[in-house]
Amino acid sequence: MLASMPEALSLIFSVEGLLTLVIGTFIGITLGALPGIGSTVAVAMVLPFTLSMGQAPAILLLLSIYAGSVYGGSVSAILINTPGTPQSAATCLDGYPLAQQGKAGLALGWATCASVVGGLVSAVVLILAAPSLLPSH
Structure with a gap:
């Protein structure tokens, strides 16, 4: 298990991995800030785009969209008193x-x-x- 840790870190910190994380987080924050589109819906909306991606970038994209949407829900909760996600x-x-x-x-x-x-x-x-x-x- 621990022997694969350097391999996992190299996947995350590669150019493709970091770019995927940044893009996914931005998309997640944007979708999470829209009231009515929660984390689950945001992930479901992006899921078809992952079919043409590799395994590691697809998982990174889905995880970053989920995490970004959880934070993005607090933007609308703070600014317009309507939580974008149930978590916020x-x-x-x-x-x-x-x-x-x-x-x-x-x-x-x-x-x-x-x-x-x-x-x-x-x-x-x-x-x-x-x-x-x-x-x-």
């Missing part, structure tokens, strides 16, 4: 009142920081916990 429903409670006070940039900044830190911490926990989930032979 609680953001309306604090983010929109800040936007009404003229502090929308502050609310968006904190939502961005929380999304990045939460995503990184959960990825590290997954990497550390995944080997213990393997069935023993």
Whole structure:
């Protein structure tokens, strides 16, 4: 399992992998900011485009769209008090009142920081916990 870690990192940090992550995140944020298009719908909309891609770029694209759409939902939650995704429903409670006070940039900044830190911490926990989930032979 750990022997394939350098191979996985080389796939992610290749030019194709990084470009796929950036494009997928941008698409995810855009789709997530549209109320009514949640994370699942965003992934389903892009799924047909992955059929002509390789395995690693397709998975990277779908993951980045999902993660980007979860964050993108907080944009509409803060600015227009309508969560773009169900995950950002609680953001309306604090983010929109800040936007009404003229502090929308502050609310968006904190939502961005929380999304990045939460995503990184959960990825590290997954990497550390995944080997213990393997069935023993």
